[in-house]
Amino acid sequence: MAEPRSSTVELRSLQLAEGTESADSGIGDVDDLxxxxxxxxxxxxCDSFKISWSMDSRGRDRISxxxxxxxxxENLSCNKFKHKDVPTKLVAKAVPLPMTVRGHWFLSPRTEYTVAVQTAAKQPDGEYAVSQWSEIIEFCTADYSTVHLNQLLQKAEAIAGRMLPFxxxxxxxxxxxxxxxxDAQCRHLLPAVKDxxxxxxxxxxxxxEGIFFSCNTEFNTGKPPQDSPYGPYRFQIQADVLFNHNTNIYFGDFYxxxxxxxxVIxxxxxxxxxxxxxxxxxxxxxxxxxxxxxTCTKExxxxxxFRHAQDVILEVIYTEPVDLSLGTVAQISGHQLMSLSTANAKKDPSCKICNISVGR
Known part of the structure; x- marks a missing residue:
């Protein structure tokens, strides 16, 4: 049996209906809905979901x-409602189920939510008769889709700047x-799960799972910088060992x-x-x-x-183990600038350059 066609509800249009001037007005007593x-x-x-439920047929025709x-x-322990049985969130017109709830300013990706539902009937005086609240359901929103990542990609391309050789x-x-x-395996750098x-x-x-590498160079020398936030020893490997015509390259993030x-990752x-x-x-x-x-170009x-973008800091993830014997290890002469570390760093949600409309 085919799933019923769902209706889409934009959260921006989910305003309290006429007669509900505040969260404490316009709601009647619990009814037999x-x-x-x-x-x-x-x-x-990452910014929408479909919701459906079953209910008794008695009184269903009254639902508006x-x-x-x-x-x-994480807010589950907070006071759920400002007043008993008074919703503080969303009001939607009754539409066929399943109903799609969508709203880029409301839902964030990879976030756990709880949801509960009441049915309601708008009365002639503008108030509502309501059912009891349903059980509380938990769910988690998804990752960015490739559509959203392509939006990030376009933003990153806009500021990448000219390309420099490395x-x-x-x-x-x-x-x-x-x-x-x-263990001979420890002669390799091994992939680890990204933070x-x-x-x-x-x-x-x-x-x-991958290994982080850098490739940015100093503008005046054309060589890797001598400062680092991650440690005073540097493993260095020729670019063509990791990046060649048998390597695919993907855009991962911009922040x-x-x-x-x-x-840019x-x-x-x-x-x-x-x-x-x-x-x-x-x-x-x-x-x-x-x-x-x-870029990797055949001459x-x-x-x-090889060339890298000048105006962004590239973080390169290589997904396979790397044999240390293929490169060299040496101590760098610069400082450890710990403030530049990106380990578990949180993205600035207010930046207009690197945020898209579906969450941070």
Whole structure:
């Protein structure tokens, strides 16, 4: 049996109806209207969901509105209503179920919510008779879709700036991170799950396994900077080892941390690797030789040349283990600028440059 066609309710239009001037007026006593039961949440995105429920047929023809109480889960311990049985959230006209609730300013990605529903009947005097509240259901909104990531991508492209040449990827850590262990595997840098830094809805946070590398260069020298927020020892590897025509490149995120610096995350995944499989369908794929952030171009003599964007700080995630013997480890001469660390950094939700309309 086909699912009934759902109705879409824009949260911006979910205003308290006529006769409900405040949260404490316009609501009648609990009536014998049918109680919503077996609440079902489906088709969850980062900024919308479908909701449906079952209810008795008795009194159903009297229903004119639905009252929807939607709260972030962390607020569950707060006073649920300003007044007994008075909703403080959303009022929607009764429409066929399932109903799509959508509102970019209201719902955030990757956020746990609770929802409860009342049915209501608008009275001739403008007040409402209401049912009891349904059970409380919990659900979590989804990650950004590729549509949303493409919106972020367009914003990042707008400020990327001109491209500068580079020759190496590098990674700074404490000295012990590069010391060999008894286990031969420890002669490799191993992928780890990405932390929660950056955009809250990015599908790579807490899911994609990879190794962070940098490639930004100093404008005046064309070489990697000598300062680092991550440690005084640097592993350095020729760019063509990690990025070549057998590597796919994906856009992962664009964010800032309450500063003028903006960060772009790109993912390098060898073709056919587990990381490549993870990224396909989740992240926008970039052209290796022609994009605004990180390029690999074949020259006339067959060699590869590399360029990075000047006006953003690139964070490159390589999805496979890297053999330390393929590069070099040396101590850098600069300072550890811990204030520049992006570990679990929170994105500035007020920045107009790097935010999109579906949440932070």
């Amino acid at each position: 049918p109680l919503p039961q077996q609440i079902h949440i489906s088709s969850i995105t 509105h639905y009252f929807i109480d939607l709260n972030k889960k 020759t190496v990827f590098y990674r700074n850590q404490q000295r012990e991170s590069f010391l060999p262990d008894r 929660d830094s950056g955009s809250h809805g990015s599908p790579i946070s807490g899911k994609l 800032c941390m309450y500063t003028s610096y903006h960060y 790109v993912v390098l995944a060898p073709v056919g690797s587990p990381g490549d499989s993870f990224c396909k369908g989740r992240l926008p794929v970039l052209d290796r030789s022609s994009n605004c952030f990180l 006339d003599d067959g060699s590869l040349s």
